Amino acid sequence: MNDSYYKDHWVAIEPERLDRYEAMFKWTPAVEVLLAPAKISSGQTVADFGCGPGYVAVELAKRVGADGHVHAFDINADFIARTRARAESEGLSDRITAHQLTSGKLPLDDDVLDRLVTKNVMVYVDDPAASFQEFHRVVKPGGVAHVVDSDFGMTVVDPVPAGQWRALLDAAAHAFRTPSIGRQLYGLARGAGFADVTVEVVAIPDTHGRMLHFVNNIAGYAHDGDSAISEGDIQNVVDIATNALANGQFFALNPQFMVTCAV
Numbered sequence: 001m002n003d004s005y006y007k008d009h010w011v012a013i014e015p016e017r018l019d020r021y022e023a024m025f026k027w028t029p030a031v032e033v034l035l036a037p038a039k040i041s042s043g044q045t046v047a048d049f050g051c052g053p054g055y056v057a058v059e060l061a062k063r064v065g066a067d068g069h070v071h072a073f074d075i076n077a078d079f080i081a082r083t084r085a086r087a088e089s090e091g092l093s094d095r096i097t098a099h100q101l102t103s104g105k106l107p108l109d110d111d112v113l114d115r116l117v118t119k120n121v122m123v124y125v126d127d128p129a130a131s132f133q134e135f136h137r138v139v140k141p142g143g144v145a146h147v148v149d150s151d152f153g154m155t156v157v158d159p160v161p162a163g164q165w166r167a168l169l170d171a172a173a174h175a176f177r178t179p180s181i182g183r184q185l186y187g188l189a190r191g192a193g194f195a196d197v198t199v200e201v202v203a204i205p206d207t208h209g210r211m212l213h214f215v216n217n218i219a220g221y222a223h224d225g226d227s228a229i230s231e232g233d234i235q236n237v238v239d240i241a242t243n244a245l246a247n248g249q250f251f252a253l254n255p256q257f258m259v260t261c262a263v
């Protein structure tokens, strides 16, 4: 197993997973709740760090209006192409600049952003402390970095027995640089020099199976790993979750840690 698998699996994404992401990353009211503390408004210059296929960037571009601008960043070339295509089809190309990143350094001058948002990306970065320092560099005084992420040790997929879910997560741990990033975001923000840091945790129960995509991704990572978990044990978790959804008994929780940091 390559030590940088947590990054490599984003640089090269297999087609089946790319299609899953189109479904997973759509703009929904649940996303609205997660980005609300960033207070995006007309005229702002905003960055979306780890933009995926561009749904959030397009929504941000609508909100900043003709006088604002959105910089969308990702390490995956296909996501950058999709973000550009999405901007084009929405008539927002001149409001969105999509940049493919090859390092943790953002191609922006100091103090240029009113807002930086990043959702479910910090769990993958090489060095979360360095990323926070970079956010602090590019956000201008009076601006805000709004960072949202999971903490995989706190996820629940019922009725999968807790021990089996934990074993699957452990077998998939190589897919994340910092699996327990959620609980660490506050300290990282403070350590990077953000003066005013607020934390909220949002936990929206999923009984409709949205998180079944996540379960399948975790199973795929476990399958790709070196751990001793058997294929039967991996499939068993997927089957329990899939059958529970069919029986109307599926219940999943993935608390989102929202850390809003003022410069």
Ligand SMILES: C[S@@+](CC[C@H](N)C(=O)[O-])C[C@H]1O[C@@H](n2cnc3c(N)ncnc32)[C@H](O)[C@@H]1O
Binding pocket: 007, 010, 011, 025, 049, 050, 051, 052, 053, 056, 073, 074, 075, 076, 079, 101, 118, 119, 120, 121, 124, 125, 126
């Ligand atoms: C779980 S997805 C989240 C996508 C989007 N932010 C959302 O919430 O819909 C993680 C994204 O982070 C990107 N990513 C992973 N590591 C990254 C890094 N070191 N720098 C920038 N983007 C990264 C991936 O390519 C992927 O688009």
